[in-house]
Amino acid sequence: MTVHSQANPTLAPQTIDIRPEMGVLSALQHLNYKVWYAFAEFVDNSLQSALDNAEALHKLHGSDYRLKVEISIDRTPGNECIVIRDNAAGIAQRDYQRAFRLASVPPNRNGLSEFGMGLKTAACWLANSWEVRSSAISEPFEGQVDFDMPRILASGEESLEVKQAVASAQSHFTEITLRNLRHELSGGRTIGKVREHLGDIYRCFLRSGFLELTFDGHVIEFREAEPLIAPAFDQPGSEPIVWQRDLDVHITPSIRVHGKVGLFARANTKRAGFVLMRRDRLIQGLSEETWRPNELFGSTNTFAFQRLFGELSIEGVAISHTKDSFVLEPIEAQLIAKLREVLEDPALPLLRQAQGFRARASKVPERMEFAASAASGAVDELAKHPEACMPGVSGDSPTGAAPIESPQETTTRTESRTFTVDNEPWTVTIELRDDASIGDWLSVSEQQVDAGRKVTLVFSLAHPFVQRFAQPDSSELEPLIRLACAIAIAEVMARHSGIRMAGSFRRHINRLLRDAMATD
Numbered sequence: 441m442t443v444h445s446q447a448n449p450t451l452a453p454q455t456i457d458i459r460p461e462m463g464v465l466s467a468l469q470h471l472n473y474k475v476w477y478a479f480a481e482f483v484d485n486s487l488q489s490a491l492d493n494a495e496a497l498h499k500l501h502g503s504d505y506r507l508k509v510e511i512s513i514d515r516t517p518g519n520e521c522i523v524i525r526d527n528a529a530g531i532a533q534r535d536y537q538r539a540f541r542l543a544s545v546p547p548n549r550n551g552l553s554e555f556g557m558g559l560k561t562a563a564c565w566l567a568n569s570w571e572v573r574s575s576a577i578s579e580p581f582e583g584q585v586d587f588d589m590p591r592i593l594a595s596g597e598e599s600l601e602v603k604q605a606v607a608s609a610q611s612h613f614t615e616i617t618l619r620n621l622r623h624e625l626s627g628g629r630t631i632g633k634v635r636e637h638l639g640d641i642y643r644c645f646l647r648s649g650f651l652e653l654t655f656d657g658h659v660i661e662f663r664e665a666e667p668l669i670a671p672a673f674d675q676p677g678s679e680p681i682v683w684q685r686d687l688d689v690h691i692t693p694s695i696r697v698h699g700k701v702g703l704f705a706r707a708n709t710k711r712a713g714f715v716l717m718r719r720d721r722l723i724q725g726l727s728e729e730t731w732r733p734n735e736l737f738g739s740t741n742t743f744a745f746q747r748l749f750g751e752l753s754i755e756g757v758a759i760s761h762t763k764d765s766f767v768l769e770p771i772e773a774q775l776i777a778k779l780r781e782v783l784e785d786p787a788l789p790l791l792r793q794a795q796g797f798r799a800r801a802s803k804v805p806e807r808m809e810f811a812a813s814a815a816s817g818a819v820d821e822l823a824k825h826p827e828a829c830m831p832g833v834s835g836d837s838p839t840g841a842a843p844i845e846s847p848q849e850t851t852t853r854t855e856s857r858t859f860t861v862d863n864e865p866w867t868v869t870i871e872l873r874d875d876a877s878i879g880d881w882l883s884v885s886e887q888q889v890d891a892g893r894k895v896t897l898v899f900s901l902a903h904p905f906v907q908r909f910a911q912p913d914s915s916e917l918e919p920l921i922r923l924a925c926a927i928a929i930a931e932v933m934a935r936h937s938g939i940r941m942a943g944s945f946r947r948h949i950n951r952l953l954r955d956a957m958a959t960d
Contacts (some may be wrong), residue, residue, distance in 0.1 A: 448706075449925065451557060452883065453478060454533070454536060454601075454602040455490075455600060455601055455602065456537055456540045456582075456585065456599060456600045456602065457537075457598065457607075458597070458599060458600055459541075459728070461560075469536040469708045471561065471565055471762070471936050473562075473565050473762065474764070475625070475630065476633065476634045476637040476638060476726075477562075477764050477846055478561075478562040478565050478566050478932075479511060479562070479634060479638065479655070480638065480641050481558035481559060481561065481763075481849060482524045482559065482616060483638070483641075483642060483651075483653065483947065484509070484552040484558055484721070485528075485558060485559055486507060486524075486526035486528045486614065486655070487507065487509075487528075487552055487642075487645060487651065488551045489526070489528035489531075489614070490507040490529060490684075491531045491552075492529065492551070493528070493529035493577060496529065497528075497577065497612075497742045500577065500610065500612075501640070506649065506650060506651070506652050506818075507526075507527065507528055507645075507650060507651050507652065508526065508527050508652045508734045509524070509525070509526045509651065509652070509653050509654075510523075510524070510526075511523070511524050511655045511656065512654075512656065513656050514861075515626060518623055519765065520619075521618060522566065522567070522617070522621065523615065523616070523618075523733070523943060524614075524616040524618075525614070525616075526611055526613060526614050526615065528613070528614060529576060529577045529599060529612050530574045530575045530576035530579075530612045530614055531576055531583065531768075532576040532579060533579060533583065533612060534667050535756070536583060536585070537600050539559070539573075540560070540585055540600070546842060547635075550631065551584070551719065551792050552674050552687070552719060554876075555559035556707035556834070558763075559572075559616075559661060561761075561762070561913070563587070563616065563618060565622070565623075566618050566621060567618035567619055567620055567621050567622055568619075568620035568621075568622060569586075569589060569590070569618075569620045570586075570587050570616060570618045570619065571586045571587040571616070571617050571618045571619075572584065572585050572614065572615070572616050573587065573614070573615045573616075574613065574614040574615070575607045575611040575612055575613055576612060577609075577612035578609050579607075579609060580606060580607055581605070581606065581607055582600070582604065582605045582606070582607035582611070583603065583604050584604075584605075584684075585600055585601075585602055586600070586603075587600070590620075592670050593804060602714045602726075604638065605959050608653075613618075620884055624810060624819075626706075627815055630707045631655075631656055634655060634656075635656075635660060637654060637662045637726050637727070638655060638660050639661055639662040640662065640715070640722055640726050640847040641721060641722040641726060642660070642662075642721065642727075643751075644720035644721070645720060645721075646655070646660065646661065646662045647662065647664075664826075665702070665711070665749055666701040666704065666705040666706070666795075667682055667683055667684035667702040667704070667705060668682075668683040668684075668704060668705045668747070668797070668918065669681070669682050669705065670797060672789075672796075673792075673793055673796030673797040674692075674796060681788070682937065683702055683703040683790060684700060684701070684702030684703070685701060685702065685785075685787070686698075686699070687699060687701060687779075687782045689778045690896045691774050692708070692756070692771065692774070694756045695754070695755065695757055695771060696756060696776070697752050697753070697754050697755075697775065697779075698752070698755075699748035699750065699752040699782065700719065700749045700750065700751050701748070701751075701752075701782060701790060702749060702750070702790065703747045703749070703790060703793060703797075704748075704749055707747045708746065709740075709745070709746045710728050711728075711730070711749065711830075712729055712730065712732070712737075712746055712747055712748055712749050713730025713731055713732040713737065713748070714731045714743075714749070714751075714752055715723060715730055715731070715752070716730065716752055716753070716766055717751060717752065717754070717755075717756055718753065718754055718759060720753075721763075723754075723759050723763055723765065723766055724764065724765045726764055728950075729783075730749075731932050733743060733772070735776050736748070736776060736779060736780060736783065736791070741796050741908055741909060742795070743794050744791055746774055746796045748783075748790065748791070748794050752826070757771065765853045782787060787920070794802065796860065797909070805898075808851075808853055808872065808901070810871045811853070811899075811901055812853045812872060813918075814917040814918035814921045814922075815853070815870040815921050816853040817918055818855075818922045818923070818925045819856065819857040819869075820857065821924065822857060822859070822868055823858075823859045825860050826859045826860060846911060851873065851874045851875050852871065852873055852875070853871075853872045854869055854870065854872070855869070855870050855872075856869040856870075864892050864893060865892030865893070866890055866892055866894075866895065867891075867893070867894045867895070868896075868897075868925075868929075869894070869895070869896045869897065870897050870921065870924075871896060871897065871898045871899070873898055873899070873900055873901065873902070874901040875902055876901070876902045878898065878900040878902065878903070880900060880950040881899070881900055881903045881905055881906065881924070881949070881950050882897065882898070882899055882900070882924045882927060882946060882950060882953075882954045883897070883898045883946075883950075884896070884898075884932070884946060886932055895928065895929070895932055897918075897924060897925060897928045899924050900910055900950055901917075903954065904953075904954060905953040905954065907956040908957075908958050927945075927946055927949070931943055931945065931946055953958060
């Protein structure tokens with residue numbers, strides 16, 4: 441379909457009355473907000489614009505239309521800014537007053553933008569000044585609105601001009617530029633969390649392919665949970681079962697919960713738990729903040745806490761205006777009771793399998809492979825940084841980096857590296873033992889040999905502390921193995937510094953981990 445623009449469109453003057461709300465807008469800068477939720481407000485607006493105008497967009501572009509939202513960060517000194525662009529339907533002339541007035545709710549309150557607060561809240565929180573430029577589908581106009589908070593507050597301005605220009609009626613977009621930023625976005629950790637959380641929040645739209653989202657040059661993706669496929673833990677010879685199921689229950693006649701629940705193929709303390717969705721958007725339950733009621737998940741050292749996951753869409757329950765939590769208190773007990781019925785359904789007893797299957801995980805042969813991978817990573821890092829082993833090293837490059845192979849058996853594996861410390865060759869060996877007869881979590885031996893110094897660590901995979909808290913994959917075992925390696929090297933360094941009974945610290949750790957720290 442071709443949309444023809446008018447030959448001589450009329451540009452009618454337009455202003456936005458801001459008298460009643462400038463004080464409120466300035467107060468929004470001090471909200472206890474998180475940066476990923478601020479960016480999500482812009483994505484929500486883009487999505488809702490595309491969804492509300494899907495028919496017109498598909499007529500113009502065909503069935504292959506995809507919403508594209510790009511969030512870019514310019515870190516050029518003196519020109520730092522954030523730009524959010526989309527190819528949604530744009531802001532129509534008739535909507536400018538509503539779009540830029542605080543708490544002016546949209547006509548459709550059943551979508552992602554329902555409070556009339558999102559764009560203004562996010563923009564004021566992120567920046568002191570911002571501008572919005574937009575062209576609406578089928579309208580031969582382009583409008584621009586500039587907000588400069590310090591200037592407006594100082595001058596007492598009561599209205600803002602909508603700057604207008606002629607545009608093609610086929611043009612449709614919105615571009616928001618945030619300047620004079622109020623929050624630092626240069627840290628890699630923050631940027632990584634924003635990317636991860638945006639993928640979590642918009643998983644449904646990313647799955648369907650309707651949304652293409654990029655942030656700071658990276659395409660946002662969502663990684664699906666891999667469900668456990670295994671026999672029931674008490675029927676080891678039976679057919680494997682996919683430990684995941686759909687659910688659809690009513691808490692009250694007006695409150696419905698539907699989605700899926702399951703067990704992770706590999707336990708994942710960070711991402712286990714329930715995420716709570718509404719209208720295909722995550723509201724509550726970002727990674728490390730998932731909803732894990734104690735009545736279902738127990739304490740942090742239970743297997744359900746580490747393996748059970750769910751994606752639950754909730755209808756009929758209010759959410760916060762920042763769209764980061766549900767108001768669950770009135771129905772939480774009923775919701776938990778309904779979920780327990782599903783999780784304890786004899787046809788697929790997820791809670792029972794989480795406990796029983798994980799209790800047997802140390803017998804899985806793959807466990808040793810994962811542990812060996814973790815140990816290999818630990819000794820690799822030592823070989824790369826020999827200066828950490830003792831003051832005054834020579835700085836020579838590591839030598840003998842190839843691992844020493846051990847006999848191929850499931851109960852013992854070794855990983856070794858040789859490197860130079862203070863002109864002396866050191867060989868550090870981590871010996872992994874999956875043997876319940878090994879009582880200590882960590883043992884250390886050191887000897888002087890003709891070729892230099894040899895330090896051997898024995899790490900027990902069958903130790904009660906490892907059994908309870910470490911999962912059968914390298915992502916969970918590696919921190920423990922690296923910690924054990926650090927304790928062992930620190931003991932060797934202490935002994936060479938003249939500290940008497942340097943091994944007593946490790947012996948106390950071993951006793952505590954077995955007698956106290958491995959219990960409920």
